[in-house]
Amino acid sequence: MITRVISSGVFTGKRLQMNDQRRAAPPEHAARQRVHKDRIAGLDLAKSLAIFLVIFVHYIFYTGFVSDTALNNLASTFSVVGVPLFFAVNGYLLMNSRFSADKHLHKILRMVFILLAWKIISLPILSALMRKRIDWKSVPQYLLGGSYDVVPLGYFWFINALLAIYIVFPILKTVYDDPNGKRYLAYVTIVLGALIFAVTLGDNAKDILSSYSGHQVPQVLASISQYNMLGDYGYALVYFVAGGYGHDIAAWLSRHFSSARAKNICLALVALLAWGLLFTLQRFQARTKGISFDIESGYQNVVTLILAIALFQLFIQVRKVPSGLSAIVTAIGSNTLGIYYLHLMLILVIRDLILHFHLFYKAPMLINLALVAAIVLIAAFISWVGGKTPFFRHLFIG
Numbered sequence: 001m002i003t004r005v006i007s008s009g010v011f012t013g014k015r016l017q018m019n020d021q022r023r024a025a026p027p028e029h030a031a032r033q034r035v036h037k038d039r040i041a042g043l044d045l046a047k048s049l050a051i052f053l054v055i056f057v058h059y060i061f062y063t064g065f066v067s068d069t070a071l072n073n074l075a076s077t078f079s080v081v082g083v084p085l086f087f088a089v090n091g092y093l094l095m096n097s098r099f100s101a102d103k104h105l106h107k108i109l110r111m112v113f114i115l116l117a118w119k120i121i122s123l124p125i126l127s128a129l130m131r132k133r134i135d136w137k138s139v140p141q142y143l144l145g146g147s148y149d150v151v152p153l154g155y156f157w158f159i160n161a162l163l164a165i166y167i168v169f170p171i172l173k174t175v176y177d178d179p180n181g182k183r184y185l186a187y188v189t190i191v192l193g194a195l196i197f198a199v200t201l202g203d204n205a206k207d208i209l210s211s212y213s214g215h216q217v218p219q220v221l222a223s224i225s226q227y228n229m230l231g232d233y234g235y236a237l238v239y240f241v242a243g244g245y246g247h248d249i250a251a252w253l254s255r256h257f258s259s260a261r262a263k264n265i266c267l268a269l270v271a272l273l274a275w276g277l278l279f280t281l282q283r284f285q286a287r288t289k290g291i292s293f294d295i296e297s298g299y300q301n302v303v304t305l306i307l308a309i310a311l312f313q314l315f316i317q318v319r320k321v322p323s324g325l326s327a328i329v330t331a332i333g334s335n336t337l338g339i340y341y342l343h344l345m346l347i348l349v350i351r352d353l354i355l356h357f358h359l360f361y362k363a364p365m366l367i368n369l370a371l372v373a374a375i376v377l378i379a380a381f382i383s384w385v386g387g388k389t390p391f392f393r394h395l396f397i398g
Contacts, residue, residue, distance in 0.1 A: 040316070041330075044329045046088075046311070048332040048336075050336075051339050052372065053079040056369070057079040058155065058343065059375070061293065062152060062347050064361075065362060068292045071365070073283070073286065075365060077275065080278060080295055080298040080307075081304060083158060083299060084239045087236050088243030090162065090165075092243040092244060095173065096247065104166075107166070108166050114395060118156075118395065119143055121395075122344075123142070123148075123153065126345065126348065127150070129345065129352065132151050133150075145160050152344065164233050164236070165233070172241070172244075176244065186241075186245065186248075189237075192230065195228045196225075196228055196234050199222060201301075204281060206218070235299050242305070242309055246312060247316075250313060250317075253267075260317075271310040271311055278298070278303050278304065335383035337397075338379065339376060346375045347375060
């Protein structure tokens with residue numbers, strides 16, 4: 001979603017600027033840095049799919065137009081990979097691009113001000129659309145990154161998580177650019193991932209065993225979360241770093257497959273299998289916990305991680321989108337930040353219009369998907385126009 005390199009104030013100063021200018025890129029990164037001068041079609045495609053999936057699941061919950069059927073849950077289950085794909089794309093671009101300390105700090109500060117501006121803009125608009133009074137006592141904590149439960153403003157968590165990663169990014173980048181440090185970063189990420197995803201795996205195993213045995217089974221892996229020093233956003237960092245290692249994972253896969261075709265077939269099959277496993281888990285949770293259209297702790301599920309990596313590996317190989325879709329994919333991919341900020345307002349407006357004119361209360365999935373696509377395109381158009389409008393352009397440019 002945010003696809004430019006940024007940096008933290010920890011590394012500002014003239015000495016670092018001189019080092020940045022003098023230091024040549026490591027040989028293994030030189031080719032990658034040249035690639036990022038132009039837009040990569042596969043990344044725009046990944047971001048387009050990701051924003052569609054995010055809006056799709058929010059559309060389901062905030063309109064009520066989608067019937068709770070197994071087939072519709074199959075479609076909604078796939079949306080769990082939307083946010084991980086965003087983190088992976090950001091990691092891919094930032095970890096493999098040149099680092100500038102001043103630009104990094106400037107980017108963080110600009111993101112903070114833009115986020116605050118959108119929080120201020122969204123609060124009265126969503127309150128009016130939801131017909132709720134503003135709870136002024138909760139506003140300060142909401143503006144500082146806390147929750148606001150009166151209206152659905154929780155989707156700002158993604159930008160909060162991205163900022164948290166950007167703050168520590170200079171350290172990640174410094175380690176990543178060092179050949180030995182790169183191995184250590186991979187090791188730390190694998191250990192961190194094990195601590196995070198094992199807890200969810202243990203929760204799922206406990207629930208399944210308890211359900212089929214008829215006895216309460218203890219969650220023996222829950223305690224290892226104490227060793228996850230990154231807290232709630234640890235999994236976001238795992239997806240981010242996994243995206244950064246996209247080239248390395250691709251090279252490893254190429255060494256183990258006889259051809260690109262065989263590799264891609266395997267990746268596609270892994271993605272389909274992962275989706276099937278997530279859907280099976282969703283059906284189990286629907287039966288035992290009454291969960292609809294979602295998976296409990298879905299982002300922290302190891303199967304989601306596998307699905308995200310498999311899809312991302314397929315996307316980064318795409319260098320050209322069919323001419324009929326190229327302009328649309330580029331427009332969406334280059335405006336995902338504005339689309340994200342606008343999408344919930346558009347969802348609620350469309351919901352109210354449909355209900356006002358009594359068009360329908362439930363609709364077939366194809367109609368719902370078409371409406372989601374319309375929301376994406378409308379938001380992309382508003383973002384594109386806003387990005388070219390003086391003063392307002394700053395709200396749409398990450």
